[in-house]
Amino acid sequence: VGHALEPGEAFEAEQQLLAKEIMGIFDGGNATCRSSLSCCTGSAATVSQELWSHVKAFAPNYHVRELLDSTPRMLERHYTFYNLWDRMKRAGSMQVFAADCYFGVVAMLLNALPAIEFEDGLSTAQEIFLTAVEMLERNNDTEGANWTIPREPLELQMPFFLGLLPNNCAGSKLRIYVYDTQSFSVGSIFCSAGQWGVEVLLHRYFASSTCRTTNPEEADLFLVPDYRACHLHLAPTYMHKGLTRIEGDDYHSQIIRNHKDKWPSQWDQSTAILQAGCPKGRTLRTLPADRGILWNPFRHHVPSCEDLGCSHSCLRDHELPDWASDASFTRQFVVRHVHTESMNSWRSIGLRGRRNRPVRQRYRHPDQAEAQFQELLKSLKYFDRKQGMDHIFIFSDQGFIVNFTHTFPSWRDHIAHSIFLTTEAFTPGCGPSCFSPWKDAVIPGHIDMERFERIASFNQPTSNRSFLFNFHGRLPVNHDYYEKVSVRKALLQFERLADVSVGGFIEEYFEVMGSSHFCLVPEGTSSWTNHLYESFFAGCIPLILSDRYVLPFQDLIDWPSLSVRWPQDAVSLEMYVYVKDMVENRRELVETMKQRVDAHACWFNFYMLDGPCSPYKAILHDLEQRSRNLPKYLHPSHWLP
Secondary structure (H helix, E strand, O other): OOOOOOHHHHHHHHHHHHHHHHHHHHOOOOHHHHHOOOOOOEOOOOOEHHHHHHHHHHHHHOOOOOHHHOHHHHHHHHHHHHHHHHHHHHHOOHHHHHHHOHHHHHHHHHHHHHHHHHHHOHHHHHHHHHHHHHHHHHOOOOOOOOOOOOOHHHHOHHHHHOOOOOEOHHHOOOOEEEOOOHHHHOOHHHHOOOHHHHHHHHHHHHHOEOOEOOOHHHOOEEEOOOOHHHHHOOOOOOOOOOOOEOOOOOOOEOOOOOHHHHOOOHHHHHHHHHHHOOOOOEEEEEEOOOOOOOOOOOOOOOOOHHHHOOEEEEEEHHHOOHHHHOHHHHHHHHHHHOOHHHHHHHHHHOOOOOOOOOOOOOOOOHHHHHHHHHHHHHOOOOOHHHOOOOEEEEEOOOOHHHOHHHHOOOHHHOOOOOEEEEOOOOEOOOEHHHOOOOOOEEOOOOOOHHHHHHHHOOOOOHHHOOEEEEEEOOOOOOOHHHOOOHHHHHHHHHOOOOOOEEEOOOOOHHHHHHOEEEEEEEOOOOOOOOHHHHHHHOOOEEEEEOOOOOOOOOOOOOHHHOOEEOOHHHOOHHHHHHHHHHHHHOHHHHHHHHHHHHHHHHHHOOOOOOOOOOHHHHHHHHHHHHHHOOOOOOOOOOOOO
16 A cells, blocks of 8 residues: 555456455355356355356357347347356456356356357457367366256357358369458358358358368359348347337347447438438338338328438338328428438448458348448459359348348349359249349258257157148248238148148147158248258158249259159148058158158258268359359450450
8 A cells, every 4th residue: 555566566466356256255155066166156256146047047058049039139148148248358357257157157158159249250259169168178067067058069050150160162172252241241150040041151161161262363153241131130120029128219228239329320221221212113201210100291280300200211102101102292301301410420330431340240121221232242342353143142031021122122233143042043022033043043941950950859760650741830820921821821721630730830840740751841921931941850751832942952852752742722632632642552652752851851951061961062063063154254345365
């Protein structure tokens, strides 16, 4: 006291304080838990015992990402752990936390990883992941400490998502240049979940493969990573169910770090739309903060933007009431209420601006998707050399807002010659013109490893299967989107039959699949569905009821030998009789088809990185064909002898 400490003295004092805090922690618990640093009694220097118990509850599921049920709500889980990690990091007290609850720190780090990647970048996420793995290698007695932290995801899934798992590119000699698309490909851990995960997995596979080249001159093809489907579903939505919202704010979370700053204000959204203009077939309209309501300018009191918080959107004409079709009113209203300050604010956020810091999470919205896709194209240095013919774009979900006919309406003017890897050939609202079998390739949707392994655990031999066929999922009776899907409505006629299982969602769905000879694969809101690929892991013969479903890997899979296609408009008792006859009178054929289904499941396992059978090998097969057939050029501006 009374004089400044020298650096050596300060370090010694810090170590003494650290030792004192750790000894204070060791005073609690018993000898057994102290030996494995797993007492987790809590302390003033760490967190409470109750909080450690909550961390423990999430330890077994750190790797489970439920993207389809998540958006901001699921992100809150990861940001809860991120905020705890950030508190520990800022206090410089990881050793104290580890002394208090060693496996609690490991669970904290692993659960925080998706948010760490969003906030601090991929390299920091890689570092934290390796720290957690190293901690488990030093002290691996989770069983003795009564903690459950699954090891398998640490060996395959997590290092794959983080770009830490090299592969041999299935032996291919292709040379692929992988663009660094910055904010367009942020969030590989979180966005790898669900059917949209192919956006991440194909990026990470090629970025870590022997096919990759950093020399554009030797590249055969150029991959453009873009986590479009995931990012479009991260944007805050009005009164999001289950979200821990900021008081007085109907959109943003208390828990997600700087949630409001990740999504430009409504004025900034409007400015982006005004700058980019509306795509063909859409008109600029003014809306209040609740986007589901348009107000009538001819009623007695017209609310101002100051009253309602305006935003401006590009809407299709059929989405507007009659009174909202006065374009002159809309233009005047927009000009009167959009200010220069808002435009400057949008520019300061910048779609183009790159700062010397980690690329952080940025939400995207369909209203801005046209401008954002064009921004992405402008960043592709080698696109114009062949008018994009050698560039690969991945489209993981062609339904509703995610497909490029909605998010990039002017695609024909920009990427018409590029290669599309798409889960669906027949895009709603676009039809066959969105897919060219000469340059594009259909790919399967991604199924999470935990999901298909659980499905496979119920895969029964033919002799143990009791149901002729099954379907459980979205139907007109349980989902508004499916009210007009006639083939799914037709399935309801089988509900009461004893030897089939048809209906809405059920808890024992995987068990039912594994006990059925056939799995129905009906068209939904679009022609493709992941029900097809899930049936392979259940050993269940696909009965495809989608006339426009273009099947993947046709050079490598003899589809007629392991599946049945039935006209979707002819779903009737005749189909039931046909299946019953096959099962009862052509048993040997059914058994053979089932064996072929089992043998071909590997083509849809996105965690089979190398080997003779994997989706990557099949996709590379398709890309090699297309690369060989590429013209050298279209119409270069000039050449001279």
